[in-house]
Amino acid sequence: MPHALLLTGSEGIGKGRFALAMAARLLCEAPLSSGDACGECPSCRWFASGNHPDFRHVIPEADVDSEGAFPEGERKKSGSQQILINQIRALEDFVFVGGHRSGARVLVVEPADAMNQPxxxxxxxxxxxxxxxxxFILISTHWRRLLPTIRSRCRKLPLPRPSSSEAQAWLRTRDETAIKLLPLLGNAPLLAHAASESGRGSVYLGVLASLADPGRDPLALAARWQTQLQPKSEGGLPVQAFVETVQKWVFNLALFKLAGRTRLGSETDALCRLAGHASAGGLLRCYNELMKARSLASHPLNPQLFFEDIAERYLRALASERT
Ligand SMILES: [Zn+2]
Structure with a gap:
């Protein structure tokens, strides 16, 4: 086990949970032959209760309130989103003054790219x-934001995305509705779980339904989207996530048109029906237009016009075979 590990990989695949399991194992006084912590020794019990004296979990201030319960991708919006220098300085005693027990001391920094420059x-x-x-276990999706000198001192361990069958199997016992969201959320089970828990899952599925059956009138479609999205504070979907969803849908339509397959297995019928009148060129054009829209999505000047513009482009792409 190297002394500094950098766990990388996409959002919502379980890097944080992996790091905590690893920390528990390093601290455990009687680890199992399977490689897991025993879960029963005094150290494991401290760890489970969240106050092991030889463990530090460094997270942005904004997440402290919800620590333990927050799923990856779900961040609370109070306090700093960054990990600040005083949080790191506070670790010096922990690192350089001896531990409470004879064994290891472990630090998890999550996400490491939240550390500002100082x-x-x-x-x-x-x-x-x-x-x-x-x-040290550093966790980072955007690890290129870390200083090269930090990266060079860590052993990088890239964690892969789970396969769709693994992700489905994990969710099956916990959250059936989240399974439908997996293809939209890059197959990341924790992201899908968080979306479904927060109520955003039904919004996603509503948007999917409107994409599958969009009607002919861009104004009506845009109005439908605006009602579906709701204010973010009430469990609605951020506009950016909405644009990404439309983009993924259009991508899958193009994929279906060009290669006869799709990553949205449950929507194959709808994709097949819609792809009939669309041209691959029209879909790809729409995909690129959505890419531009995405950069404006966080602050659309006029939300109504923004949605109408997307609806119009989407319906045009769907009918592009005729033009
Ligand atoms: Zn133990």
């Missing part, structure tokens, strides 16, 4: 000469 410089100093019993 915080990154501060952790670099600690990483330069860590005591031998201290383990």
């Amino acid at each position: 915080a990154q410089n501060a952790i670099l100093k600690i990483l330069e000469e860590p005591p031998s019993s201290v383990y």
Whole structure:
């Protein structure tokens, strides 16, 4: 086990849970032969209760309130979204003054790319000469935002996305409705679970239904979307996520048109029906237009016009074979 590990991979695939399981194992006093923590020793019990003296979980201030319960991708919006230098400086005693128990000390920094520049410089100093019993586990989706000097001191461990059957199997016992969201959310089971828990799942499915059966009138379609999305504060969908959903849908239509297959298995009938009147060129054009719309999505000047524009482009692409 290297002393500094950088876990990378997409959002919502379980990097955080993996890191915590690894931390529990490093701290466990009687690890199982399977490689897991025993779950029963005093150390494991401390860890489970969230106050192990030899463990630090460094997260942005904004997430502290919901720590333990927050799924990846679900961030609370109070306090700083960054990990700040005073949070890193506070670790110096933990790292350089001996541990409470004889064994290892473990730090998880999640997400490591939330460290601002001063915080990154501060952790670099600690990483330069860590005591031998201290383990750093840095978690990052956007790991290129980390200083090269930090990256070079860590062993990088890229975690793969689960296959769709693995993701479905994991959700089957926990959250059946989230399974339908998997293809929209890059097959990331925790993202799908979080979306369905927050009520956004039904909004996603509503948007999918309107894409599958859009009618002919762009104004009516746009109005439907505006009602579906609701304010974000009430469990609605951010406009950007909406545009991404439309984009994924159009991508799958183009894929179906060109290659006769799709990644949205449950929607094959609708895709097949819609692809009939569309041309691949028209769909790809629409996909590119949506890409531009995405960059405006966080602050559309006029939401109504924004949705009408997307509806118009989408319906045009669907009818592009005739033009
Ligand atoms: Zn144990």
